[in-house]
Every structure is written in C-alpha cells, then in structure tokens.
Amino acid sequence: EVHLVQSGAEVKKPxxxxxxSCKVSGYTFSDFYVNWVQQAPGKGLEWMGLxxxxxxxxxxxxxxxxxxxxxxxxxxxxxxMELSSLTSEDTAVYxxxxxxxxxxxFDYWGQGTLVTVAx
Amino acid sequence: QSVLTQPPSASGTPGQGVTISCSGRSFNIGxxxxxxxxxxxxTAPKLLIYRNTLRPSxxxxxxxxxKSGTSASLAISGLQSEDEADYYCAAWDDSLNGYxxxxxxxxxxx
Numbered sequence: 001e002v003h004l005v006q007s008g009a010e011v012k013k014p015x016x017x018x019x020x021s022c023k024v025s026g027y028t029f030s031d032f033y034v035n036w037v038q039q040a041p042g043k044g045l046e047w048m049g050l051x052x053x054x055x056x057x058x059x060x061x062x063x064x065x066x067x068x069x070x071x072x073x074x075x076x077x078x079x080x081m082e083l084s085s086l087t088s089e090d091t092a093v094y095x096x097x098x099x100x101x102x103x104x105x106f107d108y109w110g111q112g113t114l115v116t117v118a119x
Numbered sequence: 120q121s122v123l124t125q126p127p128s129a130s131g132t133p134g135q136g137v138t139i140s141c142s143g144r145s146f147n148i149g150x151x152x153x154x155x156x157x158x159x160x161x162t163a164p165k166l167l168i169y170r171n172t173l174r175p176s177x178x179x180x181x182x183x184x185x186k187s188g189t190s191a192s193l194a195i196s197g198l199q200s201e202d203e204a205d206y207y208c209a210a211w212d213d214s215l216n217g218y219x220x221x222x223x224x225x226x227x228x229x
Contacts, residue, residue: 045158047219061215103152103169104152104154106156106209
C-alpha cells in the first residue's frame with residue numbers, strides 16, 4: 001500500500017522560510033515524480049512544481065520560481081519542499097503527490113501540511 | 120484566474136446524474152490527457168479519472184470521463200450523498216510547461 005506522510009503544521013513569520021517533508025513508501029515504480037500543490041484557505045488547487053525522485057531534476061511553476069526549492073533524498077525516500085520569503089498569501093495547505101513517469105496525473109496524495117504565515 | 124474553466128457549482132438529487140464541464144485550450148486539454156480529482160470536505164484530493172476516461176481501482180463506475188477537442192467532462196450517475204465534494208479537472212500545459220488545474224466545481228446533493 002502506498003503512503004505519503006507529510007510533516008506537521010508550521011507557523012512562520014513574514015519573510016521566513018518553511019521546509020516541508022513528504023516520506024513516500026510502498027510506491028510500485030522505482031522512479032517517479034513528486035509534485036507539490038498549494039491550496040489557500042477556501043481556494044482551489046495550484047501546482048507548484050515537481051522533483052524527480054531518482055535524479056533530483058526539478059520543474060517549477062513560474063509563479064513560485066525563485067522562491068521554491070524541491071529536493072529528494074533517495075536514502076530515506078523523503079522529498080522536501082522549501083518556500084522562502086513567505087508572505088500572508090503563502091498561508092495554505094501544501095500537498096505532495098506522486099506522479100508516475102509515464103503519465104501526467106497524481107495517483108497518490110499526502111495528507112497535507114498547513115502553513116500559517118503571521119506576524 | 121484558472122487556466123481551465125469549470126462551473127463553480129452543480130447539484131442534483133440522490134439518484135440523478137450530474138455533468139461537470141472543463142474547458143481549456145489547444146496546448147493543455149487539446150494536446151494532453153485530462154484528469155479529474157475529487158476533494159471531500161477537509162481531506163486531500165483523490166484521483167478520480169485519469170487519461171481522460173480511466174478509473175483507478177476502487178472508483179465506482181458511476182464516475183466517467185470524456186474529452187473532445189479542448190473540452191472535457193466528468194459525469195456522475197446515480198448521485199449519492201457521499202459524492203458531495205469539490206471536483207477539479209487538470210492537465211499538463213505545454214505552453215506553461217506545467218500542470219494546470221481547473222477552478223473547481225462544488226457538487227451538492229440536494
């Protein structure tokens with residue numbers, strides 16, 4: 001059974017950096033992408049980017065380019081998403097989700113991590 | 120402003136059918152497969168339909184997807200109370216080199 005377990009809720013001050021982890025277990029394929037999706041309170045889903053679990057290659061959404069860094073640690077099967085220069089607009093739930101190499105769809109999702117940015 | 124356009128809401132009584140539309144352009148829906156996600160209140164999204172028409176294991180066949188040109192649709196037949204959720208379409212966008220979601224449709228079972 002596939003599990004994506006994310007780190008816990010965070011409270012950050014404006015201008016700070018947050019780093020969220022996502023541990024993947026039980027995935028069938030040895031290589032896959034992990035994507036990150038932002039959902040602001042009461043809003044829809046927004047794709048932030050992806051990281052290749054095996055070689056660490058990344059693609060970032062233009063909206064987050066320059067502020068986001070996604071990394072993968074194959075030894076612990078954990079992926080990280082770091083978002084810097086936080087503002088109140090970054091207050092949201094952040095989800096990680098797996099995507100098989102052969103398809104543009106997210107087959108498994110983490111439980112979500114709430115990040116609150118407040119002074 | 121979402122790249123893919125969905126109606127904000129849809130509703131039906133138990134047992135009825137509901138269809139949700141998703142409109143895009145040639146460089147997203149027109150050239151790539153469409154996927155649908157269901158988000159129940161307070162939970163993470165879940166894959167409902169992938170590659171336009173396929174259902175992951177465990178998804179009831181009451182849910183079906185279709186695509187034509189630059190539009191796609193999700194149909195729910197035999198509506199049940201547990202279908203009350205937000206539904207999002209999504210596709211890869213070649214011009215943005217990124218994944219785009221629809222604005223989401225809230226389905227209410229009356």
